[in-house]
Amino acid sequence: MSCCKKNENSFNEEQLARFAKAMGHPTRIEILCFLASMDSCYFGDIHQELPIAKATVSQHLKELKEAGLIQGEIETPKVKYCINRENWEKAKTYFASFFDTLNEKTICCK
Amino acid sequence: MSCCKKNENSFNEEQLARFAKAMGHPTRIEILCFLASMDSCYFGDIHQELPIAKATVSQHLKELKEAGLIQGEIETPKVKYCINRENWEKAKTYFASFFDTLNEKTICCK
DNA sequence: AATATTGTTCGTAATTTTGCGAACAACAAA
DNA sequence: TTTGTTGTTCGCAAAATTACGAACAATATT
Structure with missing residues (x-):
């Protein structure tokens, strides 16, 4: 068998x-930090923390939601947001793996 | 002394x-992975890996350089690129700290 | 039924990003 | 001096991002 094939990434590059x-x-980092510091909170609490229009906050939340990092739930008449823990762990692992690839280089079979 | 102040972040939000x-x-993730898998390489090697114009590759490299994740060095007539290890470690630490803030919540002083 | 509360969506404007080919710069070789 | 090699920079077009106010939806209250 030939030797020294490239190590497979333990993360998906597109997803990362x-x-x-x-x-x-x-702003989105700020939102994530805010949400990570508590179990959950309402849209209004997030909006209150930020110096920007609610439409803009809503848009940022939408992007974070679409990326899978947070999730929202209607609790009429409010909307409760929180970290999506499953994907948070996934992201955590992906970033950690990515940064660890440095120096790993190649693996030799046999 | 009053109690339960918020934990200070061990990372800079703007920098993160x-x-x-x-x-x-x-494409930039791909470039970073490529560079991380070796000690260094030339612009041409990176360009060869990607299905895009060299002007575009150059632009992506410029952004990565400005973010501090890679560095370039002229080795006439070529340009040698490599990971900026110091900032790579810094980024690694920032991301790890960021993702670890979940569940940490607050600290109580006595 | 009219009002108030909480957020989202829409429409718009300004800016930034992405990608390309062409032109250019720096140097080595013929 | 001309030619070739290696990348960067310029100028442009298309697309995406960012931000806002206004309008809207859903529900509860008066």
């Missing part, structure tokens, strides 16, 4: 880029 | 967002 893109805005 | 933004494109 999607997570990263969602995190690539200061 | 900047790292994330740079990583927020599939």
Whole structure:
């Protein structure tokens, strides 16, 4: 058998880029930090923390939701948001694996 | 002394967002993975890996360089690129800290 | 039925990002 | 001096992002 094949990534590059893109805005990082510091909260609480229009907040939340990092639930008349823990762990693992690939290089079979 | 103050982040939110933004494109993730799998390589090697114009590759490299994740060095007539290890570690730590904030919540002083 | 509360969606404008070919710069080789 | 090699920069077009106010939807209250 020939030797020294490339190590397979333990993360999906497309998915990692999607997570990263969602995190690539200061306001969205702020929202994520805010949500990570509590179990859950309402839209209004998030809006109150930020110096921007509610329409803009709503848009950022939508992007974070579509990236899978948070989830929202209607609790009439409010909307409750929280971290999506399953995907949070997934993202955590992906980023960790990605940064660990440095120096790993190749593996040799046999 | 009053109690239960919020935990200070062990990462800079602005900086984290900047790292994330740079990583927020599939092509740039691909470049980073490629570079992370070796000590260094030339522009041409990177271009060869990708199905896009060299002008576009150059632009992506510029963004990664400005974000501090990679560095370039002229080795006439070629340009040698590699991971910026110092900032790579910094980014690795920032992302790890960020994802670890979940569940940490608050700390109580006595 | 009219009002109030809470967020989302729509329409719009300004800016940024992405991608390309062409032109260019720096240097080595013929 | 001309030619070739390697990448960057320029100028442009298309698309996506960011931000806002206004309008709207859903529900509860008066």
